[in-house]
Amino acid sequence: MKKTCVRFECEFSSLVIRLTVAALMFSIMSVSAETNALYQAQSDCINWRFGMYIHFNMNTFYPGWGEARRDPKTFAPTNVDCGQWARAAVSAKMKFGVLVTKHHDGFCLWPSNQTPPRSYAHYTVKESAYPYDIVKMYVDSFRVYKLQPGLYFSMWDASCGILGCYATPATVRAEWAADSAYVMGQLTELMTNYGEIP
Secondary structure: OHHHHHHHHHHHHHHHHHHHHHHHHHHHHHHHHHHHHHHHHHHHHHHHOOEEEEOOOHHHHOOOOOOOOOOHHHOOOOOOOHHHHHHHHHHOOOOEEEEEEEOOOOOEOOOOOOOOOOOOOOOEHHHOOOOOOHHHHHHHHHHHOOOEEEEEEOOOEOOOOEOHHHOOHHHHHHHHHHHHHHHHHHHHHHHHOOOOOO
C-alpha cells in the first residue's frame, strides 16, 4: 500500500510539474508574441523617420496656448484643406502626420459626444463656426496619399478642470471617476471612429 501511495504521489507530482511548466511556457509564448508585435509596431514607426506635426486648433485664432473656455464660435477657419496638408507631406517625402486632436485648452477637432465632468459645456467643433469633423477630414486625406495618420490627445483639459500633470493627490482622488470616464470616452471615440490609427 505504501509503495502505491508513493508511486501515486510521484506520478501526481510529476503531472503537476509538467502542467506548471506547460502553463509557464504558454504564458511566456503569449508575452513573447505580444512583445514581438509591440516591437514590430515600434520598428515600423521608427522606419517612418520623417513626418508632420499639425497643431491647428482654437489657439490658431488666439495668441498663446492653454487658455480655456474661449468662445467656440471664434474657431472659424474659412478653408480647411487637409488634402493640402497631405500633399505638402508627400512633397517633403514625409511618411506620417500627427494631428493635435485636443490640446490643453480642451477644444476638440471632432464632434465628441462625451459629456464633460462637473457640468461644463461641450467644447468641440460641433459648437464652433466650423462644425465639421476635422479629425475625419485629416485621417481620410492622409490615407488617400498613403501617409500614416497619427493623433495627439492631451489628457490635461483646462476647459473642464482636468488638471493632468498639475493635479494634486487630493484633487485626483476627488474627481478621478468623472475625469477618467470623460478622457477614456474621448480616447475611445478617437480610436474607434477613424479606423486603424498607428
